Amino acid sequence: MMAAVSANADAPRPAAPPPKLGNAARRSASWTIAHTADDAAERPSGSQSIQRALVLLNLVGVLARDRPDGVSLAELTRVSGRPKASVRRILVALVAEGYVEQDPDTACYRLGLQAGVLGELAGNRADDLGEASTDSLIRIADASTETTFLTVRHGSYAVCTRRQEGPGPIRNYALAVGDRHPLGIGAGSLAILGALSDDDVEDVLASTATTRDHYPGFDDDTLHDLVHRSRHDGYALNDGRVIAGSWALGVAVHDAADRPVAALSVASIAERFDGARRDELAALLHAEARSIHAALTDSQKSRSARGRP
Amino acid sequence: MMAAVSANADAPRPAAPPPKLGNAARRSASWTIAHTADDAAERPSGSQSIQRALVLLNLVGVLARDRPDGVSLAELTRVSGRPKASVRRILVALVAEGYVEQDPDTACYRLGLQAGVLGELAGNRADDLGEASTDSLIRIADASTETTFLTVRHGSYAVCTRRQEGPGPIRNYALAVGDRHPLGIGAGSLAILGALSDDDVEDVLASTATTRDHYPGFDDDTLHDLVHRSRHDGYALNDGRVIAGSWALGVAVHDAADRPVAALSVASIAERFDGARRDELAALLHAEARSIHAALTDSQKSRSARGRP
DNA sequence: CGCAATGGTCCATATTGTGGACTATCGATC
DNA sequence: GATCGATAGTCCACAATATGGACCATTGCG
Known part of the structure; x- marks a missing residue:
């Protein structure tokens, strides 16, 4: 199961960003939307912790979609490909702000109150x-x-x-x-x-x-x-x-x-x-x-x- | 206008966190939900950039609620009480991940695609x-x-x-x-x-x-x-x-x-x-x-x- | 009773985010 | 058209911050 869930394993972390690969893109005057996540390699734009947090937030949402009990920390670490300590630290922050909540019994994570609020607010737009x-x-x-x-x-x-x-x-x-x-x-x-x-x-x-x-x-x-x-x-x-x-x-x-x-x-x-x-x-x-x-x-x-x- | 919008000006930034104020709380076995945002002073828990990003995300949502054109960077800096450079850096990250989008003409910010997606996902829960x-x-x-x-x-x-x-x-x-x-x-x-x-x-x-x-x-x-x-x-x-x-x-x-x-x-x-x-x-x-x-x-x-x- | 999972914690390290100062544009107003 | 006061956006030296490997505590299985 868990077919092809948007596999958001970050870019190849260990090695350095090969500065080749013409940074074309954005040439077309299409939109102000940047080119998500995995272009990370070529974007040292000073906010990777936030970037990671947002990706993880999305991950929690997607993985917990059909699982009312939520996702385990272990699974999140596996799928995200980040060290456990980091994942947890981020989750704690997300929980603190209410975007994620943790089931007190199973210790699993799922989207929280603020996620719903954000949706309501986005709906009005x-x-x-x-x-x-x-x-x-x-x-x-x-x-x-x-x-x-x-x-x-x-x-x-x-x-x-x-x-x-x-x-x-x-x-x-x-x-x-x-x-x-x-x-x-x-x-x-x-x-x-x-x-x-x-x-x-x-x-x-x-x-x-x-x-x-x-x-x-x-x-x-x-x-x-x-x-x-x-x-x-x-x-x-x-x-x-x-x-x-x-x-x-x-x-x-x-x-x-x-x-x-x-x-x-x-x-x-x-x-x-x-x-x-x-x-x-x-x-x-x-x-x-x-x-x-x-x-x-x-x-x-x-x-x-x-x-x- | 803009009466008492959840005034989320962060804790008193300049001075240091007065270590008094008994850190009671959480004693009651009520929930795993932490005590949001402004307790920041007594929580050096190593992820303030994420915390700030999430607060700002919420701010964008609330301020842009009835304004289809979005919120200006200036207003966000004013309301959030953070230096402009920081606010912008965070906004760029939020835009990059699609949680916020920026109107190409007015340069104003409003909630983006991912915010809506998150809401959908939260709705299923x-x-x-x-x-x-x-x-x-x-x-x-x-x-x-x-x-x-x-x-x-x-x-x-x-x-x-x-x-x-x-x-x-x-x-x-x-x-x-x-x-x-x-x-x-x-x-x-x-x-x-x-x-x-x-x-x-x-x-x-x-x-x-x-x-x-x-x-x-x-x-x-x-x-x-x-x-x-x-x-x-x-x-x-x-x-x-x-x-x-x-x-x-x-x-x-x-x-x-x-x-x-x-x-x-x-x-x-x-x-x-x-x-x-x-x-x-x-x-x-x-x-x-x-x-x-x-x-x-x-x-x-x-x-x-x-x-x- | 180990063994292999799990969730959770610690802490030295340097990478990362920070924010003051600077620039660039725009639109009033004189 | 020069001046002012807004705005958005950029830069970069500095150190506070996030990082993640190593560690501990529980749990469930064979």
């Missing part, structure tokens, strides 16, 4: 994308009878931010809210990657190179092929490459400025992705992606109108 | 209290026509975790989700304090002494009086002591082990709290508090039953 996509997700799940996902781009990575079960008999647990993978790994993630410019694709691949060591079968060449195929087909297909037998199909969602910021995808078993059905699903997803794009464009307009009265 | 209280909050808001709050105890502090608008014409903005105040300040908060043992009350007061410097009119004597009165009345009344004209009435909610872990409260203007109505509201709140207590007791039972089959 004008989340156009989340807003605009809710209905689409439900419609897709109903129409396709498959589990449906919203995946959002974050730097060189993709985060699953929403998940809608379909009415069908097949449940897919390969992807859950909070999971983060390098762009290109997974259907939605690949759809986003394919929608980027060639330059951006190169930057992303360079950025995620070390992380992708944890994903066998996703070397640069393979990803180039996948991108190529996705562009040709008009949709991204994950044919069981991450988890055997778990297939998925995704298309990118573009924001008001026409940048691919997210993706819609549906997942199921291989048998449910024969040729005809693929086209059907792709059409469905494309329609909803366009609808979301339109909604984002509208809210963008009304926003700037309100901004300068 | 068995939040018995939140679960059990939802209906109660709605019922109270409807019946009383006032704005209704759920306040949760966290160490020596109380955090507002939920808020339900009533159908009435009066809107109360004195308290919002995410606000944190020392126990005893505010109706719900005072209700919790009053439900504690005398020993615990003393510990809490000692713990929050420095924080309460920011809350004029809440010295130890006053709080002792308020606790006394609350116990006598059977409900806690905030008669406009925090914000003039803003009154509220609260009662404590006890968990399965009969510890006061939260409070229900309703807020409005002074005129709507005459003698008769107070009793009415108190009865209403008490009924719902008992109902929540019962629900918590039940889910506790079924949990332990499931635990040992």
Whole structure:
């Protein structure tokens, strides 16, 4: 179990940061979002304890997701790849601030009060994308009878931010809210990657190179092929490459400025992705992606109108 | 504006931590939750950068709550009371991890993608209290026509975790989700304090002494009086002591082990709290508090039953 | 009764975060 | 258009801070 949980083992710690690897990236005026976590090697920007704490916080959330009792310290140390003492020190700090709580009996950790509060506060924020996509997700799940996902781009990575079960008999647990993978790994993630410019694709691949060591079968060449195929087909297909037998199909969602910021995808078993059905699903997803794009464009307009009265 | 936003100015930075102030606290076997933030003085526990980052993260959330454009760096430095360079360094780290995002145009900060994800993940966690209280909050808001709050105890502090608008014409903005105040300040908060043992009350007061410097009119004597009165009345009344004209009435909610872990409260203007109505509201709140207590007791039972089959 | 897990603690070390001082821009106001 | 007072962002010498290996205490298993 515990399939491919966003394997956030920090960059290769022992050795030094090889100063090669052109620090391109950020060239594209895409966003102010930095390129998460594992670029750590090339970022001595003076706050690694915080960085580690935040990664660990996320880890606690993801690992404890389906475990009401929480995660053990041992497991957290194993998965995070940091020395136990460090992990514990950080956990103590997180507990002190209420972002994590520790079960007094089992000594296991899970997300705490403040995590929920933060979510409430984040919910209030004008989340156009989340807003605009809710209905689409439900419609897709109903129409396709498959589990449906919203995946959002974050730097060189993709985060699953929403998940809608379909009415069908097949449940897919390969992807859950909070999971983060390098762009290109997974259907939605690949759809986003394919929608980027060639330059951006190169930057992303360079950025995620070390992380992708944890994903066998996703070397640069393979990803180039996948991108190529996705562009040709008009949709991204994950044919069981991450988890055997778990297939998925995704298309990118573009924001008001026409940048691919997210993706819609549906997942199921291989048998449910024969040729005809693929086209059907792709059409469905494309329609909803366009609808979301339109909604984002509208809210963008009304926003700037309100901004300068 | 920006009335009493949980004034989280860190402990007195310049001078040294006066090693007096008996480090009692934690004696009561209440919870593993530490006594947040401002006890910092007496906790050199080796992770202050993380502590500061988390406090700042919360600050961003609270300050940006009603401001879609976000908070400026200047404001954050002012409110947090830390040097600008530090605040910025932390913000950069938070942005890098996606917990905060920065508007490229205005350079202002607001909660980011990961904050929402964390909320989703926290939502999945068995939040018995939140679960059990939802209906109660709605019922109270409807019946009383006032704005209704759920306040949760966290160490020596109380955090507002939920808020339900009533159908009435009066809107109360004195308290919002995410606000944190020392126990005893505010109706719900005072209700919790009053439900504690005398020993615990003393510990809490000692713990929050420095924080309460920011809350004029809440010295130890006053709080002792308020606790006394609350116990006598059977409900806690905030008669406009925090914000003039803003009154509220609260009662404590006890968990399965009969510890006061939260409070229900309703807020409005002074005129709507005459003698008769107070009793009415108190009865209403008490009924719902008992109902929540019962629900918590039940889910506790079924949990332990499931635990040992 | 070891053995191999677990959670938790200590403390010398130097890496890490710190924050005062500096610069760069922007938009009023004179 | 020069001056002032905001703002965001950058730099870097210094030491306080986080680090993590080694250690101890319990627990559960064979």
